[in-house]
Amino acid sequence: MAKILVTGAAGFIGYHASRRLLEQGHEVVGLDNMNLYYDVSLKEGRLAELRPFPGFRFVKASLEDAEAVDLAVEGMDAVIHLAAQAGVRYSLENPRVYVQSNVVGFLNILESCRAHPVKHLVYASSSSVYGGNKKMPFSTEDRVDHPVSLYAATKKSNELMAHVYSHLFDLPTTGLRFFTVYGPWGRPDMAPTLFTQAILEGKPIKVFNNGDMRRDFTYVGDIVSGIVSVLDRPPVREGENAPYRLFNIGNSEPVQLLRFIEILEHAIGREAEKVLLPMQPGDVPATFSDTSDLERLTGFRPLTSLEEGIPQFVEWYRRYYAI
Ligand code: NAD
DSSP: OOEEEEETTTSHHHHHHHHHHHHTTOEEEEEEOOOTTSOHHHHHHHHHHHTTSTTEEEEEOOTTOHHHHHHHHTTOSEEEEOOOOOOSTHHHHOHHHHIIIIIIHHHHHHHHHHHSOOSEEEEEEEGGGGTTOOSSSBOTTSOOOOOSSHHHHHHHHHHHHHHHHHHHHOOOEEEEEEOOEESTTOOTTSHHHHHHHHHHHTOOEEEGGGGOOEEOOEEHHHHHHHHHHHHTOOOOOBTTBOSEEEEEESOSOOEEHHHHHHHHHHHHTSOOOEEEOOOOTTOOSBOOBOOHHHHHHHOOOOOOOHHHHHHHHHHHHHHHTTO
16 A cells, blocks of 8 residues: 555545545645635545545645645655646636745645655646637647746746656656636635535526537546556656656536536536626636546546436435535
């Protein structure tokens, strides 16, 4: 069984990834600074679920603290780096925190992995790196150098920085571009939670780009299956090619936002009052993942349709918020 550092373990995806690894019998060190981007009690709730596992240890530290990151990485077999300042819209008003957490923080992770070599560094990138890419589905072969938000630019920077460390120091790295993730314990700043909350409280929901937006919504359990599937398959150097790799993880079935809302209304049993609004700066009209290269390597396939995943989210939401 392996010793794995999961950064962002109190976060949405980090919690689910940690849990899956603990259930498989691995030792997990979770690192998170419990930042105030959203309700900390939700992060504490996730940690409360992880603490009973004897293989779990939590370190409260910031990625910007190079010494703390170093201590956490030392002795690890692998690192799953999920801590980041997420969110596209927030990056318009708070640009500095993105560079601090996502660029400086990522540099600290890379430096620590260089000082204490791990077998594999797996890190979160994002579908946002595709920007306004018109070619569907999005493939990791596509040219992506036109980010339309600072968040996307920091994620693209991570891919570039990872390449340097793979190339210069033979650090095996796999970047995973996640596509809009939803599910139990989901982030309160994302549409599924915002919509569910508003519908249950009888308040209107804001539907951007008049609902004419397609998103490749992906169930968190499938994201975690993708992460776990690559973990023990680090890339190897092949001649001039560094041990560096990128994959998409998505549902490969984009749906119109209005269809998403319909499924949500059905799961909640109430109709939403929709306020149609124009496109927000930094947003993109569509996302659509091509995951065939990941499937070839690991057999990964997303298993959860929106019709199955949304009711699971709604059930968790009602239980957690007692509504
Ligand atoms: P999240 O905000 O729920 O989790 C991130 C966690 O990292 C939080 O608990 C936060 O406290 C922690 N964190 C943030 N900055 C930190 C810092 N400087 N030092 C230490 N801890 C810090 O977000 P999530 O949805 O679980 O996202 C996980 C990763 O996946 C992120 O890298 C995100 O950019 C990426 N991602 C998420 C989605 C999605 O739809 N949720 C899509 C694409 C990519």
